Amino acid sequence: MAKTEPRTLSGFMELLPSEQILFNQMKEKIEEVYKRFGFLPLDTPIIELSEVLLAKAGGETEKQIYRFKKGDTDLSLRFDLTVPLAKYVAKNYGNLSFPFRRYQIGKVYRGERTQKGRYREFYQCDIDIIGDGELDLINDAELPSVIYMIFTNLGFSKFTIKINNRKILNGLFESIGQKEKSEDILRIIDKIDKIGKETVIEELEKINIEQEEINRIIEFISITGNNSEKIEKLKNLKIQNETFNKGIEELTYVFNNMKIFGIPEENIMIDLSIARGLDYYTGTVYETFLNDYRELRKCMFRRKI
Amino acid sequence: MTIENFGSVCSGGRYENLAENYTDKKLPGVGISIGLTRLFYKLNELNLIKAEKKSISDVLIIPMIEDLSVPIKIANKLRKKGINTEIYLNNKKLKAKFKYADKLQIPSVIIIGEDEIAKQVVKIKNMQTGEEKEIKIDEI
Numbered sequence: 001m002a003k004t005e006p007r008t009l010s011g012f013m014e015l016l017p018s019e020q021i022l023f024n025q026m027k028e029k030i031e032e033v034y035k036r037f038g039f040l041p042l043d044t045p046i047i048e049l050s051e052v053l054l055a056k057a058g059g060e061t062e063k064q065i066y067r068f069k070k071g072d073t074d075l076s077l078r079f080d081l082t083v084p085l086a087k088y089v090a091k092n093y094g095n096l097s098f099p100f101r102r103y104q105i106g107k108v109y110r111g112e113r114t115q116k117g118r119y120r121e122f123y124q125c126d127i128d129i130i131g132d133g134e135l136d137l138i139n140d141a142e143l144p145s146v147i148y149m150i151f152t153n154l155g156f157s158k159f160t161i162k163i164n165n166r167k168i169l170n171g172l173f174e175s176i177g178q179k180e181k182s183e184d185i186l187r188i189i190d191k192i193d194k195i196g197k198e199t200v201i202e203e204l205e206k207i208n209i210e211q212e213e214i215n216r217i218i219e220f221i222s223i224t225g226n227n228s229e230k231i232e233k234l235k236n237l238k239i240q241n242e243t244f245n246k247g248i249e250e251l252t253y254v255f256n257n258m259k260i261f262g263i264p265e266e267n268i269m270i271d272l273s274i275a276r277g278l279d280y281y282t283g284t285v286y287e288t289f290l291n292d293y294r295e296l297r298k299c300m301f302r303r304k305i
Numbered sequence: 306m307t308i309e310n311f312g313s314v315c316s317g318g319r320y321e322n323l324a325e326n327y328t329d330k331k332l333p334g335v336g337i338s339i340g341l342t343r344l345f346y347k348l349n350e351l352n353l354i355k356a357e358k359k360s361i362s363d364v365l366i367i368p369m370i371e372d373l374s375v376p377i378k379i380a381n382k383l384r385k386k387g388i389n390t391e392i393y394l395n396n397k398k399l400k401a402k403f404k405y406a407d408k409l410q411i412p413s414v415i416i417i418g419e420d421e422i423a424k425q426v427v428k429i430k431n432m433q434t435g436e437e438k439e440i441k442i443d444e445i
Contacts, residue, residue, distance in 0.1 A: 018357070053326075055328045126336060281319060284335065288314050
């Protein structure tokens with residue numbers, strides 16, 4: 001009898017038992033910390049109606065969606081856990097208590113170009129806090145402390161939680177009269193770690209930003225110093241723009257409260273170049289980076305996570 | 306120094322209105338997401354984690370008798386106590402059964418043969434030290 005070759009699609013992770021044990025241990029550690037902070041569990045379907053999932057999507061996201069028909073129904077696989085959360089909160093608004101704190105750990109699907117280390121099916125471990133009408137800024141300071149506990153429990157100590165505030169960037173663009181191009185500018189400067197300063201300048205020139213304006217953008221994102229010095233230098237730019245100044249105020253408040261939530265200052269870095277690709281962020285933005293991994297070889301990862 | 310090419314291991318931020326496509330209610334929020342698959346892949350690739358645990362069993366019961374009722378009863382007892390227990394449920398030579406425990410690095414094995422049944426005991430072997438001791442079945 002002819003045999004079918006047992007293959008797994010590229011971009012889909014499949015592990016041997018010992019690796020799976022390790023993977024699950026990491027997943028359990030993350031879940032444990034989410035619960036420790038009182039986040040509620042949520043599990044939404046992997047398949048949703050396309051009209052629901054794609055209510056907002058456009059451009060790049062839409063191209064990556066796994067979309068198909070079953071009978072006459074147009075279906076899609078979820079590509080993140082945020083859109084299903086939005087649907088869920090809107091649908092169950094009357095039955096939820098706000099602020100609604102939920103965690104969700106699940107697989108999402110994106111038909112990206114396959115390359116090494118790029119997955120088409122992957123786990124996201126999300127936490128969100130949703131307010132009804134309003135949500136106090138202090139919440140922005142609590143979330144990084146969850147992340148701090150997770151990476152600490154996973155055995156890292158040298159990692160950096162980078163924070164910034166989109167209002168600062170948007171305010172800067174308003175002040176140089178480039179509000180319309182702010183999305184393009186953000187997208188370009190978001191890549192500075194990957195492509196370097198020179199290429200950022202070239203790309204800004206390509207979208208017809210004046211040299212003087214480019215200088216101000218670069219000058220701004222090159223602000224250096226420790227966290228307090230950066231805040232001081234931002235204030236010293238004396239940019240007369242309401243959004244900009246609101247952004248500084250929020251960033252300062254979040255930064256100060258992150259320390260109260262127990263994150264050591266050495267693990268926090270205000271990084272004015274962090275912009276986050278997605279356009280729906282309006283205030284605080286975060287990224288976390290691992291700094292030095294040699295410690296890991298020595299520590300717990302080897303035995304028990 | 307940041308780990309080159311590692312990229313961000315988690316990201317997020319504040320958004321003004323989560324569900325504007327589904328409701329008129331204004332729902333501001335803040336969220337963070339950890340990309341676990343990518344994190345795991347990268348840590349593995351850089352040899353920062355090593356999958357060393359090959360089993361999650363605390364105990365492997367090795368029956369050397371045909372009637373499996375005593376081994377099963379002992380497994381039931383251990384599982385009730387919260388001890389991860391598996392029984393080698395396949396008729397193989399003793400050597401093969403030990404090899405299985407060895408390969409999966411299961412910390413302890415419980416051996417139950419004719420002699421043990423007669424004495425109402427089991428033999429427990431610590432697979433790391435090789436140390437063996439007998440325990441009365443009643444005392445498990």
